[in-house]
Amino acid sequence: MAASEAKRVLLVIRHSPYGSSLARASIDLALAAAAFDQDVSLLFLGDGVLQLCPDQQADAVGSRNLGRLLASLPLYDITQVYVDADAVTRYRLDLAAAPVTAQALDRQAISQLMGSHDHLVGF
């Protein structure tokens, strides 16, 4: 893998944490990319912002706690985390209480973010 030129990859995460297995898959991919020293950024878009709810108690439904998984992202040097400002407003989320620090972007900034990466992976 060292021989390939570095590609910037943006994971666009649009699904809520426990409604499907896509949220878990997207975070697992982010962690795998970081483990292979790849440049990976995360964008929580639309319903994806619901992953940033604080106080997730996934053990109540027998699932892995995705909020806790997100909180571990900085340990893997994943710091480029972005969130859809419109959806944050729509769901009245408190980003200050989110499990991971995420930069809120408006529509135009999200378009620019998507245009600045080599590959987009939509979840």
Place this chain on the structure above:
Amino acid sequence: MIYSLLVMSSPASGHCAMTAARFAQALVARGHSIKRVFFLDAGCCNGSATAVFPQDEDQRLEPWVTLAEQNGVELVLCIASALKHGMLDDSEARRYDRPAATVHPAFIVSGLGQLVEAVACADRLVTFGG
């Protein structure tokens, strides 16, 4: 150009997985190379050797097997998704003491690192979901 494909579509619902297979065939026909097709989430069921589809519908496995066997396309099932969906190759069936392997031998079961590498190597990444 070098392509990598990510398939999250189930073969049992909708026809996006078959669109992905036809897309891969069209890539080969146009002279592109495919680094890898990675199957994630419900997409891993595309590698099922045991699924039976109605006789009045297209067979969902055969196009992938043809791509692997005739065009040398590497087909990789995400191991975490595969195990959850009961998709086990011989070694996983033995490891978890299950009665039979369910993955067709044209497919490899491996980790997300294979997707990371496929994305890093590709000029184009095309994702099929839903």
Place this chain on the structure above:
Amino acid sequence: MILHTLNASPSSAAFADCLRLISPGDALLLLGDGVYAALPGTPARLALDDSAVQLYVLHDDAAAAGILGRIDSAHLIDIQGFVELTERFSRQMAWY
């Protein structure tokens, strides 16, 4: 510039998110249940026309849906056309 692919009906969150993030010069390929967004005169289609996106519809999926006769043939492409779009656009975003 981005090639968006939409495999979800115009009532979905996927459609709304996609529509919101289409930029001038982007292309949109409708496939699966996404093909219904191309139906002329519907709110979804009017919104797509307003966005000035280059609109494409996967022929066979429109045929299966029974809406082939309502889609201008200029928008219809086959699987090879899909490949050609990915040659032209270096990034793809899958909405589903």
